Amino acid sequence: MRKARAAVAAVLVAAGVALSAGPLRAEPTGAEQEIARVRMAEGRARFAKSDFQGALTAFTEADEIMKVPTTGIARALTQQRLKRLLDARDIALRVMRYPVSPSEPPEFTKARVEAAKLSEELLARIPAIEITVEGPPSGAAVVVKLDGSVLPRSAAGLRRMVDPGRHTITVAAPGYMTERLTVMAAQGDVVPVEVVLRSAPLAAPDVRRPELQARSTPRWPGWVGAGGALASAAAAVFAADFGIAQRAVDRRCPTYEGGGYDCPSLTAAQARDLEARRNRDLVLAISFGGVGAGALVAAAVGYLSAPSSRERARPTPTVTGWVASSGGGGVIQGSF
Template identity: 30%
Template sequence: MTLSRRVPLLVLAASLSFTSLASLAAPAYAQSDADKATARMLGQEGQTALDAKDYKTAEDRFRRAESLYHAPTLALGLARALAANGKVVAAQETYNRIIREGVAPGAPAVFVKAVEDAKTEVSAVSPRIAGVTITVAGPDSPKVTLDDTQVPSAALGVRRPVDPGAHVVRVSADGWENAEQKFNVVEGGSATVPITLKKAAAAPIAAVPATAQPTTTTAPATDTTASADTGVASHSSQKTIGWVVLGVGAAGLVTGAVTGFLALGKHSDLENSCPNNTCTSAQQSDIDSFHTMGTISTIGFIAGLVGVGAGTVLILTAPKTTTAQGPSVTPYVGLGTLGAVGRF
């Protein structure tokens, strides 16, 4: 008996016309008259395609008809088309469904015959079914697909029925590299597909700008070109400025003291030369010199006091550094000279 063995079109059409007996077929669906008419037409087209060995069209028409009107005759046509297309796993399940559902007493004879044909034909399909055993090593919960159909984890590591021919297994998991393996299996054959996933390479960490990260390198206190991140340059600069200002202030005090001393000497000379505070024009240059000395002394004292005060504040408020030796400024006064010597 061949799979293309046909149910005569007139018998098939007649079986679908027994609407009063629809309730006798195993599980009946709620169909409208239009659905029944459409199913009858599709069943006839499916049988014609099956007889012409146009199995793809036959499968399509019987599948549509069976979805509109559930009858063993239509399911049998679908099973035959599936088997002819090499879809033996689905064909076997369709045959078994026809057998499992059976028909109720009093059902049309064509329905009874469809069940008996299913029992006979399924035995020719079952040996053609192949099998594959898929194993996955690596992740605990991999996602596995066989021909883009997900394979439950319970079906891994055991033989799974497949149609003969070419297949593709794809496996993925979080933190693991995707894997794909193709295999081919003949009718009634078996295949084993072991897949081992590799850990995905860690994503590279983006470089962070240096200005956003503190550095652990401590620059010498004397290095005024150190980066702003270390804080050393700013600490050293403040202290250095403090010593310079202090030295300048000290020099100002010395200047004020020296010129003040000279101004006092001029004043004493003028008192001797100008009785009753009355001076001649000959003493005018001495008077101008006395006033100049007094002015310089006053300015020197004021600038010196401000410098010493400001320098002291800068030095005392400068942050501590780890340098072993800090900067120093030493004022000096010489004959005709005034200045400061510093070490930074």
């Protein structure tokens, strides 16, 4: 471990020295090169403290500026420490593909050699998952997702390289139940995963008699009942007011003479208003009461003629009416 750490440290130091030797692309500005040198120094310090995530951030910024073998290998070695083996190998391969310049510093050559060695080592360590799907016929639209990413159909049955750790596989196909499972992939392992899709259950057929299937619960009894209840409530209000007016007449107008009430304590206008109020309340109470009673009866008939609760897909509102000497009303229960 100490030898490996020392080797990594040597590569990182060489990367910092080689920054001033010139890149393999368009020359960065002096300010950009200075930023890259600072970020490389910061990355080495964080790497020495095992802050690999912080080191990767610094090395990545430097590599994006310089794009030379030394910054690339520093980035790849840090990815390796974070167990991001796929990314580490991709960067190592990129370092190997940088064009060679006759005037390049020896640190670049060492970085290429280190990248080739790292690439071979990672290839042996990177695990793979081999997914096969059973159940759907050939040509079915099977969708396989690995960690949320859809795999191309051409990759079916092939090994898929992944980073070490836990991975989620989801397989779906029309007419089949979706399967989801989690697998662990250790370094160097090839994990075979066989997913067997089961046919989705068919919807239960409607086995009711045809005449019951054609019948549906009408909604009009509920609405008629609601109107009847409102009419009955209005009748109750006017009946109550009629009772108040009648008691006032009985108390203040004890006799009826000459086609009108004799009300000693009221003026003629007040007596006429009281009589008119009494008569109006009586007429309205009777009218609304009749309408409400008729509506409640119609709603009850409509409800009773509808399919029974065992045959209905949804409950029909229920209506309960009441009538008293002073008025009437109704109660609606259910949904409309």
